[in-house]
Amino acid sequence: VPGGRFREIYYWDSYFTSLGLNESGRQDIVQSMILNFIDLQDNLGCIPNGNRSYFNSRSQPPVLGLMVEMSLQNFDKSQAEARKQFLKHCVQGLDKEYQFWMQGKNQLIGDISAIKRVVKMSNGVCLNRYWDDSTQPRPESYREDIEAAENITAANRADFYRNIRAACESGWDFSSRWLADLDDLSTIQTTHIVPIDLNCLLHKLEMLLSQFYSQLGEEKLSAEFAEHANIRSDAINHYLWNKESGFYYDFDFIQGQQTSTQSLAACLPLFVQIASKQQAKLIAHKLENAFLMEGGLVTTLNNSAQQWDAPNGWAPLQWFAVIGLDNYGFNQLSEQVMERFLGTVEQQFKKDNNIMEKYNVQSSQSIAKGGEYEVQNGFGWTNGVALAFYKLLKTKEKLKKTPIFKK
Numbered sequence: 001v002p003g004g005r006f007r008e009i010y011y012w013d014s015y016f017t018s019l020g021l022n023e024s025g026r027q028d029i030v031q032s033m034i035l036n037f038i039d040l041q042d043n044l045g046c047i048p049n050g051n052r053s054y055f056n057s058r059s060q061p062p063v064l065g066l067m068v069e070m071s072l073q074n075f076d077k078s079q080a081e082a083r084k085q086f087l088k089h090c091v092q093g094l095d096k097e098y099q100f101w102m103q104g105k106n107q108l109i110g111d112i113s114a115i116k117r118v119v120k121m122s123n124g125v126c127l128n129r130y131w132d133d134s135t136q137p138r139p140e141s142y143r144e145d146i147e148a149a150e151n152i153t154a155a156n157r158a159d160f161y162r163n164i165r166a167a168c169e170s171g172w173d174f175s176s177r178w179l180a181d182l183d184d185l186s187t188i189q190t191t192h193i194v195p196i197d198l199n200c201l202l203h204k205l206e207m208l209l210s211q212f213y214s215q216l217g218e219e220k221l222s223a224e225f226a227e228h229a230n231i232r233s234d235a236i237n238h239y240l241w242n243k244e245s246g247f248y249y250d251f252d253f254i255q256g257q258q259t260s261t262q263s264l265a266a267c268l269p270l271f272v273q274i275a276s277k278q279q280a281k282l283i284a285h286k287l288e289n290a291f292l293m294e295g296g297l298v299t300t301l302n303n304s305a306q307q308w309d310a311p312n313g314w315a316p317l318q319w320f321a322v323i324g325l326d327n328y329g330f331n332q333l334s335e336q337v338m339e340r341f342l343g344t345v346e347q348q349f350k351k352d353n354n355i356m357e358k359y360n361v362q363s364s365q366s367i368a369k370g371g372e373y374e375v376q377n378g379f380g381w382t383n384g385v386a387l388a389f390y391k392l393l394k395t396k397e398k399l400k401k402t403p404i405f406k407k
Helices: 011-023 027-044 064-072 077-101 139-148 154-170 196-215 219-239 264-271 277-291 315-327 331-352 380-401
Strands: 113-115 118-120 126-128
Touching: 011 027, 011 064, 011 315, 011 380, 027 064, 027 077, 064 077, 064 196, 077 196, 126 196, 126 219, 139 154, 196 219, 196 264, 264 277, 264 315, 277 315, 277 331, 315 331, 315 380, 331 380
Parallel strands: none
Antiparallel strands: 113 118, 118 126
C-alpha cells in the first residue's frame, strides 16, 4: 500500500512501488500484485482506482502491462513452462483491460463523439479520455466535493462530480491540466480532454499485447494489436504535438484544440518511444530549461493551489521522464534529474526520517503543499523510484568506467 492515509492498494501507485520491490529481491510480491489486479478485474470488470467498493466505478492509468513486462524478465530459461503459463494468464487480463478502455468504440457515430472512455476524433480515429460512471460526490472526499460544488448550479453538479472523479482516474487529482480556469477547481473539465499520458500508456498496452500474443503463437491477434498501436501513435502525433512550440499538449475535443498547459505528461511519448528524434530533442530542451528545478522536475509550469502543479514534483513523473530521456540518448540530462530528485528525497529523510509522497522541487527546503490534504509520508512510489534510480545511476557509472575498446 502507498502509506500515510492510503491504507489500501492504489492501481498506478503499484507499478512504481513494484520497481522498488523488484530491486529488493521481492519479485514474488510483484507477481502476487499482478495476479491480484487480474482477480479484481475478473470480479469487478475493471482494475479499480483502489480496493474499496466506492472506487469500482473508475480505474487509473493502465500500468498493468508495465508490471507484467518487468515480471517476465525475472524468469530464467529453466522456467520456460512456468513463464508461458504466467504469460497466458496475464495476456487474458491485459486484453480484458484493453476492452474496458475501448468499451463503446463500435457505437460511436458522427464526426466527433464520445462514449465513456473512447473519443472519436475528427479524422475518424479513436483516442481515449478519463471517465467515471458515477455523477455523485466521492465518498472518500464527500465534504470537499459538496463544498467545491456550492457555487455550481444544481443542473451542472452531476457533470462537476463526474469530472472530479475522472481526474481521480487520471491519478493527477488535481491539476490545472483539467481546468478551464487554471485557478478555479469548479471549472474542471477532465472528460473534455484527450490526455497525452493515457493514450501513450494505451499505445504501450497495444504494443505489449502484440508482442505477447506473438510469443504465444497468436499471430493474427498480434498483427491486430500492432495495427492498433500504429494508428494510435500517428493520432497522438497528429493531435497532441505542437510544431510551433515543440511540445506535446492535451487536446480539448469539445473546443477542437490543444490545451495551454505544459506538463510532464509530454514525457510519455518518449517513455513509449513514439516521438521522433527531433521531437525528443525539443522535449529534452524544454525539460532542461523550463521544468528542471533544484530538486528535480516540476509537474507543470503553472503555479497553482493544486498538488499536481508547480512547485511540486512527483516520483512517478520523474521515472517516466528519466526513462524517456534515456530512450533517446539524453543520458546526461536524465542523470541530472535522478541526482537532483534523490538529493531532495535524501535531504528530507535526514531531516525527519520520512520518505514523502511528493516534494517541493522549486524550494527543496520547503514541505510540498496544495490539494485536499497534507503531504503524506510512507511512501510507496517514492521508495520504488528512488531504489530504481540508485540502480540506474550505479549502472551508468559502471558504463562510464568500462573502456570502449579492450587492449
